[in-house]
Amino acid sequence: MPLVRLRGMSKRFGATYALRDVDLELRGGEVHGLVGANGSGKSTLVKILSGYHDPDQGGSAEIGGEAVGLPLRPAVLDAARIGFVHQDLGLVPELSVLENLWLTRISQMHAARVPWRELKRRGAGILRQYGISLDLDASVTELSQAQRALLAIARAAATVDGRLGGGGSGVSGAGSVPGVLVLDEATVFLSASHRELLRGMIAHVTAAGGAVLVITHDLDEAVSLCDRILVLRDGRAAALVARDEADRAALARLIVGQDVEPAVAGAGAAGAGASGASVASVDEPAGAATVQVSGLRSAGHGVGDVSFRASPGEILGFAGLAGSGFDQVVGLMFGARRADGGTVAVGSWRSELPDLDPPAAIGAGLAYIPAGRGSEGLLLDLSVAENLLSQVSERYLRGGFLRHRHMRERAEQLVRDFGIRCRDVEAACAELSGGNQQKVLLAKWLEAGPAALLLVEPTQGIDVGARAMIWAKLRELAGSGMTVVCASSDHEELAHLATRVLVMRAGQVITEISGPALTKTAITAACLA
Amino acid sequence: MTNPGAALTADEQAPGSRAAARARMDRAINVAERYGIFAAWIVVIVVFGAIEPSTFLTVATVRNILGSDAVLVILGLGLILPLTAGEYDLSIASILALSSVATAVLNANDGVPIVPAVIIGIALGAFTGLVNGVLMVYFGIESLIVTLGMSTVLAGLVLWMTNALTISGVSIGLVNAADHTIGGIPLVFVYALVITIVLWYVLHYLPAGRRILFVGRGREVARLSGVRVDRVRLGVMVTAGLLAGVAGVLYTGVSGSANPTAGATLLLPAFASAFLGSTIITPGRFNAWGTIVAVYFLATGTTGLELLGVSAWVEQLFYGAALIGAVIIRQLVRRRITAGPRR
Numbered sequence: 056m057p058l059v060r061l062r063g064m065s066k067r068f069g070a071t072y073a074l075r076d077v078d079l080e081l082r083g084g085e086v087h088g089l090v091g092a093n094g095s096g097k098s099t100l101v102k103i104l105s106g107y108h109d110p111d112q113g114g115s116a117e118i119g120g121e122a123v124g125l126p127l128r129p130a131v132l133d134a135a136r137i138g139f140v141h142q143d144l145g146l147v148p149e150l151s152v153l154e155n156l157w158l159t160r161i162s163q164m165h166a167a168r169v170p171w172r173e174l175k176r177r178g179a180g181i182l183r184q185y186g187i188s189l190d191l192d193a194s195v196t197e198l199s200q201a202q203r204a205l206l207a208i209a210r211a212a213a214t215v216d217g218r219l220g221g222g223g224s225g226v227s228g229a230g231s232v233p234g235v236l237v238l239d240e241a242t243v244f245l246s247a248s249h250r251e252l253l254r255g256m257i258a259h260v261t262a263a264g265g266a267v268l269v270i271t272h273d274l275d276e277a278v279s280l281c282d283r284i285l286v287l288r289d290g291r292a293a294a295l296v297a298r299d300e301a302d303r304a305a306l307a308r309l310i311v312g313q314d315v316e317p318a319v320a321g322a323g324a325a326g327a328g329a330s331g332a333s334v335a336s337v338d339e340p341a342g343a344a345t346v347q348v349s350g351l352r353s354a355g356h357g358v359g360d361v362s363f364r365a366s367p368g369e370i371l372g373f374a375g376l377a378g379s380g381f382d383q384v385v386g387l388m389f390g391a392r393r394a395d396g397g398t399v400a401v402g403s404w405r406s407e408l409p410d411l412d413p414p415a416a417i418g419a420g421l422a423y424i425p426a427g428r429g430s431e432g433l434l435l436d437l438s439v440a441e442n443l444l445s446q447v448s449e450r451y452l453r454g455g456f457l458r459h460r461h462m463r464e465r466a467e468q469l470v471r472d473f474g475i476r477c478r479d480v481e482a483a484c485a486e487l488s489g490g491n492q493q494k495v496l497l498a499k500w501l502e503a504g505p506a507a508l509l510l511v512e513p514t515q516g517i518d519v520g521a522r523a524m525i526w527a528k529l530r531e532l533a534g535s536g537m538t539v540v541c542a543s544s545d546h547e548e549l550a551h552l553a554t555r556v557l558v559m560r561a562g563q564v565i566t567e568i569s570g571p572a573l574t575k576t577a578i579t580a581a582c583l584a
Numbered sequence: 585m586t587n588p589g590a591a592l593t594a595d596e597q598a599p600g601s602r603a604a605a606r607a608r609m610d611r612a613i614n615v616a617e618r619y620g621i622f623a624a625w626i627v628v629i630v631v632f633g634a635i636e637p638s639t640f641l642t643v644a645t646v647r648n649i650l651g652s653d654a655v656l657v658i659l660g661l662g663l664i665l666p667l668t669a670g671e672y673d674l675s676i677a678s679i680l681a682l683s684s685v686a687t688a689v690l691n692a693n694d695g696v697p698i699v700p701a702v703i704i705g706i707a708l709g710a711f712t713g714l715v716n717g718v719l720m721v722y723f724g725i726e727s728l729i730v731t732l733g734m735s736t737v738l739a740g741l742v743l744w745m746t747n748a749l750t751i752s753g754v755s756i757g758l759v760n761a762a763d764h765t766i767g768g769i770p771l772v773f774v775y776a777l778v779i780t781i782v783l784w785y786v787l788h789y790l791p792a793g794r795r796i797l798f799v800g801r802g803r804e805v806a807r808l809s810g811v812r813v814d815r816v817r818l819g820v821m822v823t824a825g826l827l828a829g830v831a832g833v834l835y836t837g838v839s840g841s842a843n844p845t846a847g848a849t850l851l852l853p854a855f856a857s858a859f860l861g862s863t864i865i866t867p868g869r870f871n872a873w874g875t876i877v878a879v880y881f882l883a884t885g886t887t888g889l890e891l892l893g894v895s896a897w898v899e900q901l902f903y904g905a906a907l908i909g910a911v912i913i914r915q916l917v918r919r920r921i922t923a924g925p926r927r
Contacts, residue, residue, distance in 0.1 A: 413807060433805060434802045437798075456789040
């Protein structure tokens, strides 16, 4: 008897089906994968499971063999011990680790007094059991993204274990109901060692008879973790694949619905992309320039004394475990965050880093594509056109007036060139899928004609088609003489793109990998070394 | 597509015409959203005109509305700059009172000639805006709190300067500059119209206007895109103070005196107009034409009610409800903008 069975799930928004007649069955003791491109219906299905969406008529749900009403109510989910880790993690940054751990419990508590001492003791026990070392009194703002993800996962796993329930004893009711742990893109921030912790937690849940649902873009992760994998495509179930039938090439084919060029299916030659997105021909970068960083250090961002040089035509990669500082370097060299010391030079231009701010960096020909599309990269409630041309509006000033019509035409051109799927250039960016937003972000910065492109996690959480398109674009840019610096925790991406990879640990560059030695496994091994 | 004149089969026709019908519907809704207020305005005029034809539908009433609410237009326009940048200026009406009173006291009580008095009055407004901006930018205090405190400080200052008395005896030169009419249209309305055009131009046709919008919609994104966010925030507060100063001086001119408690009563109408204005012309965005239209739409309503002899409290009810209503509409518009097309 499956722990959870959803049958005939459909969800229509107006005339379009986000999800059409999809079944999901989670059995005790299994790890179940859910993969698909952006817009394939993954998040809709998860939102039905979490009770956020009310599915259309005709579907049914069973939990523990008993029929339950739709939409699923919080009380039903609680009773069945279904714990979620959503993409945004659902932590309150201003609160402490302890308060976040017990967030649900405290907000539902009817007692006059919060039993802090007991919560602290049990909280410490939970973290210890999952092998996570975090200061319970630390504020979540002080944690790294990886630590936040671990906290959120531990909280969900403890919910599934029944360890976050009420009652005096620390283990009240543990084991009475096998639960379900739902991990929705929860692993994107995790390093290899953290992933081991995650595997431990997953094993813990399945050993107790529970089930784990893993929603991921990382096909290797899906293949290695999951017993069965449900592939969604265009809102329908494309296939349900068992572990021994699954390999990433086959999954990629199922996700896209056609043969995928090697660039997507695995490391190999560059591919133009399976989404059918045409790759734009860009003009030569205005002034290709060597980028040189010397003595970059910032105690607050865990970077100590990093120096490197990236030449025109080169894609320089940065890799490392979470907390090693690999993902901080590019932001610091752009002046997005303040460094303690060091210099940056672009061609003949040179600046002391503590004095650098983004306008000066942009003036020197740098472009910075941050990891946070919505929080740092794009103005989501403004239109696609406004975002695309935000760096170059001065160009459209004629006789003291912005030429809106010309701007619109240029934006439409960019939308075509970059294969951005949107209903209109006046549509808000928030409407677009993650992959299309990322294309807008890239196009926005390329429109400024930079000499060097700095990126952090350029394809995080986007579908394979958009990923292939962005990869092809970056290679093409480097081919035309642009200097590209790219920090990524996706080692396959670096192996595929980079000419050279600098691996960081504890704020220092410890290894440089280049040439034939530059492979995914070599990077991963160097990070762990 | 098909040749002109060729008959369409039913299958071909149905989806096409349905899509076309939907597009037409969307366009109609769009137009109604942008310009529907004009229809509502006509309804208001017709209703009051029918009830009170002898007093409401007169040139004097029109002139009165145009003149007495032009100051509110300028104040509302001053407000849309900080609002576009994502900041509140709750002190804007108190700045108006300060400039109004300072000009009157300097001119009528201290014998300062009217031109320097006017310049000082306007400069005081801009300076107060600068203080607001500096407190926000350099001390990292929320604009809501800074300007809330500032509004009370200024209210106190104004009472001290006037001993809580209305200052009269202001130079007739200022009164003429504000209230003189050209072809029946008061000069102060002309000023308001000019400022409307300038602000529309700045917000719609200048890169600077876009930068203000970017800061308002995502301060961190704007900063990383190279916008000098602090400069923009400082700039909008100074400009808001400057326009409030202009409005204050003209307020003294229109009434020929300075009332120390004027500030409090204009704050809410200014917010109501700015927010109502953000639901029309370019829905979802604070805009200059929307603001001036909203001011006169609301003024038509309140004037009509006054002429009906309704008590003064109805005006408060009217403006308060307008503000809340406008914010609700604005919220719905923004939700639709970010959620995607109507389905």
